[in-house]
Each structure stands twice: as structure tokens, then as C-alpha cells.
Amino acid sequence: MASPPTNLHFVLFPWPAQGHLIPMVDIARMLAQRRVTVTIITTPVNTNRIKPVIDRATEANLKIQVLDIQLPFAKAGLPEGCESFDMIPSVAYVANMFLAMKLLEEPAEEMVKALCPRPSCIISDGGFPWTSDVAKRLDIPRIVFYGPGCFASLCLNVVNNTNVVDEIDSDLEYFALPGLPDRIEVTKPQALSWGKGNMKETKETFERTEEAEKAAFGIVVNSLNELEPKYVEEFAKATGKKVWCIGPVSLCNKRFEDIAERGNKAANHELDCLKWLDSREPRSVVYVCFGSLSSASADQAIELALGLESSYKPFIWFVRRTSDEFERWISEERYEERIKDRGLMVRGWAPQILILSHQAIGGFVTHCGWNSTLEAVCAGIPMVTWPHFADQFLNERLIIDVLKIGVKVGAEVPIMYRGKDKLDMMVKREAIKTAVEGLMNDEDEAHTRRKRAQELGEMAKRAMDEGGSSHLNMTLMIEAITEEVTKKTKPITDIV
Ligand code: UDP
Numbered sequence: 001m002a003s004p005p006t007n008l009h010f011v012l013f014p015w016p017a018q019g020h021l022i023p024m025v026d027i028a029r030m031l032a033q034r035r036v037t038v039t040i041i042t043t044p045v046n047t048n049r050i051k052p053v054i055d056r057a058t059e060a061n062l063k064i065q066v067l068d069i070q071l072p073f074a075k076a077g078l079p080e081g082c083e084s085f086d087m088i089p090s091v092a093y094v095a096n097m098f099l100a101m102k103l104l105e106e107p108a109e110e111m112v113k114a115l116c117p118r119p120s121c122i123i124s125d126g127g128f129p130w131t132s133d134v135a136k137r138l139d140i141p142r143i144v145f146y147g148p149g150c151f152a153s154l155c156l157n158v159v160n161n162t163n164v165v166d167e168i169d170s171d172l173e174y175f176a177l178p179g180l181p182d183r184i185e186v187t188k189p190q191a192l193s194w195g196k197g198n199m200k201e202t203k204e205t206f207e208r209t210e211e212a213e214k215a216a217f218g219i220v221v222n223s224l225n226e227l228e229p230k231y232v233e234e235f236a237k238a239t240g241k242k243v244w245c246i247g248p249v250s251l252c253n254k255r256f257e258d259i260a261e262r263g264n265k266a267a268n269h270e271l272d273c274l275k276w277l278d279s280r281e282p283r284s285v286v287y288v289c290f291g292s293l294s295s296a297s298a299d300q301a302i303e304l305a306l307g308l309e310s311s312y313k314p315f316i317w318f319v320r321r322t323s324d325e326f327e328r329w330i331s332e333e334r335y336e337e338r339i340k341d342r343g344l345m346v347r348g349w350a351p352q353i354l355i356l357s358h359q360a361i362g363g364f365v366t367h368c369g370w371n372s373t374l375e376a377v378c379a380g381i382p383m384v385t386w387p388h389f390a391d392q393f394l395n396e397r398l399i400i401d402v403l404k405i406g407v408k409v410g411a412e413v414p415i416m417y418r419g420k421d422k423l424d425m426m427v428k429r430e431a432i433k434t435a436v437e438g439l440m441n442d443e444d445e446a447h448t449r450r451k452r453a454q455e456l457g458e459m460a461k462r463a464m465d466e467g468g469s470s471h472l473n474m475t476l477m478i479e480a481i482t483e484e485v486t487k488k489t490k491p492i493t494d495i496v
Pocket of ligand 1: 017018019020022262263289290291292293294318320348349350351352353368369370371372373375
């Protein structure tokens, strides 16, 4: 086994979306806590978003620096300043964003070359497959980070490497993904909601991502072995790679400021909403939030508002992106007045971990983004699952079928598949009411779900504690890189 690291330098390339940037920053801090020097390379808007966390880390003597890389807006046809997927004006710009990311290869390579001490490892998002070529040219091992857990990653691997999807004609039929440890059924649009997509630019990136995975030194995952043991094992087998589960990485946040200000500045009402939560009964409130990217149409937001109102359960709802139409409805219907004895609506960014860990919270209506899923697991909170797109339908299957800590709201069609029949595909207020009541009621099934969620939360904390599986996996990952670096720096005569 190699000796403890003293001069390791990891370079991190986070994908420009909150759901990837936030855990990557946590990984940076976890590495720096192990005496590794860390450089994060990202664009100025993202640098600005993570600045408070990084400043606090450097004040605590952690060796982390952030270097800015400029996106070629004009060349990629992107509006100036559009540096994160939550800033894209419309779906029409997704291809431009992929192109802009691709064009970073050359400047990024120059930046990595100029770093001192010489980088020992690159951890880059799967969405930056060109980092594999940079790593190869500079002879630096590259570890991939995808974002989701092993369950969703394995499902995607099955979808991409078998012809199971080609054999399905209907978009509505549920079929089982072959070769998985459990029977997992999805529809074709759900299976294809994450991956190559149907644009030239996204297809090209995902194909290169698959190639780059083959060349990778290993895969680092924000998960814990105990949460999805069979899937961790099968994912490692399917990829033939070392897979280090080092999470839930959100648990590395111990200071109030780090917990309260993750990813973005929380909406001004941070303290107001905590005060409001303080006034509620333990485990009585439903927290509603759909992550950093999903946004509901005005019609869907109205259904949600009515569904929450009719459930008669206390709720706190963070509306991250609102619309004039929805706000008009709220005001005309005096909705906030109507629900004020039990509901609070907040516009803006939620201090999510702070809220989830408040004793008043008893349930989470979530879009099943992987970070939100894990954050709910850490807090021991069961979920109403309402996937929108990407890996979220797969994460829902894990929550419902494997972990058994959720109630489905009944969303079946990925949002990007919504066409003319939009109203038919919306989740109706009755379904929202039924799911929220099912989650929060006093029946045996709900108790069992709550108990299971709490046990998983304890398990997650143990994994991150010293001696826990994720803590150990972080050690193993650093040791593997240390060995690799040592091998490379050995004189030729020693190798022969
Ligand atoms: N998040 C937050 N406040 C918000 C919305 C999101 O803190 O108002 C955080 C959330 O805690 C999570 C991340 O942003 O860490 C979202 O990642 P996730 O994978 O859940 O969903 P995505 O945004 O990628 O769809």
C-alpha cells in the first residue's frame, strides 16, 4: 500500500449545472480535508456561485483554488453570460451549450499544463469527455463523475448496451430492464430520457462519454455502498472500472453557513421560513421543491397549489421559477391568504439541507434529482416522487421499488415528451392530494416507510463517519492515485 499522500494535486472539472457543481464542490472539500491540493476549473458565473463556500474552506486552511475558464459564447451561439444549464433561455440552446462545453478542450488543456504542482489526477464530469484526451496527452489519470448513483448509471448502461429499447414499439408500455438485480420496469421514453438525446451535439458528447469511460482510471460516485450494494457491484462489473462510492457528500457540510448556502444564496426568507417551521409540529410539514432545473407550466403549478391545499397537510413550497400567469392566478384567487394557516410559499432558492433536516419536516415532494434524493435519505425523510426528466424516472424506481421509501404521484411522461396533449399528461390535483396524504398519514404502511427512511439516514451518516464505507472508499481512491503517481515517478531502472 502506498504511503499517505503529501503532494497530491487533483483538478476538478464540474459540469455547469447546480446538480453537478454542488456535489463536486463537496468532493473538493473532502479531498482538501485529506491534505490534497485541489483546483476547480469552471466558468466565472459558477465561480461566483461557489465563492462563499470556497472562501470559508480556504479560511479553514484547505488548499482549494478556483480558476476561471471563459465559455466561447459567440462561437457557440450562446447568449453572453449563459454559463449554467439553469440559465439557458430555452431548450433550443441546449445544443449550443454542449458545443460551448466541447470548445473548452484547448484552453482547459493549457490551464492544466500550467498548474503547479503537476496535477496527479483529473476528476471530470462525464459530460466533458475530452478531458479523457487531455488526461492521456498529459499522462494524468482521469476519474469520471457522472452525478447519479450506481442504480441509475447501471440502468443507463443496460439501455445503451442492449437492444431492449429497440424491441419496444409503444411509448406507454412498461418493460423490465434485463440483467438487473431487481425487476425494474420503465417505459421507453423514461429509459431514453437520460443519455444521447436526439440532437447531433448531445449524441456526439454521449458517444464520446462512453469511449472516455473505457479509458478512465475509475468512477467516483456520490452514493454509499450500503444504499445500493448490488447495483454498486453490478455497475463496477458492467464498466470494468473501480467504482468508489464516497457519499452522501452533502454530509461533509458541518457549519451552518455551508449547510444554509449550498449552491446559491438562499431566498431572503431563510430565517423567516425557519421560524415558520419552528412553529409547526415535529414531522408534520411537507417540503416541496423541484431542484435547480425543472419548472412547471402555470397550469401544472396551479394543479400543485390546489392539490397541496386540498391535502390539508402543512407545507412549505419553494417556487424557484414562477410565471406571470401563475402569479396572477395566486393573486386573483388570494391563494396565499387561503392557505396561510398551514402553508408557506417562498420564491427563490431553498436552503434545502437546512429545511430537510428541520424536525418539522415529515415528507418531501421531489423531482427525484439524485442530489435531492440522497439529501432526503440523509435526513431520513420519505418522498412523494414526481420525476420530470433525465435520470429522475430511474431514481424514482430506486426510491419506490428498491428502497421503499416513497409514494408515486403518478408522473409517467418525461416533460420533454409533452406535446399537444399537455393537459392530459399533467399531474392532477387529486393525485397530488392522494400521494401527500398517503405519505403523511398514520397508517402502518406510512409508519414502515418513515422508519425505513430514518434507518437509511442513520446508515448514510455512518458511511461518512471515520471508519464508515464512504470514508474508507475516499481513502482507497486517494491511495490508488498515490500508487499511480508513485509508479509514474519511479526511475525506469526500477520499473524494468
Ligand atoms: N437545491 C437547493 N435549493 C433549491 C434547489 C436546489 O439547495 O432551491 C440544491 C439541492 O439541495 C441539490 C441540488 O440543488 O443539492 C439539485 O440537484 P438535484 O440532483 O436534486 O436536481 P437538479 O437540480 O440537478 O435537477
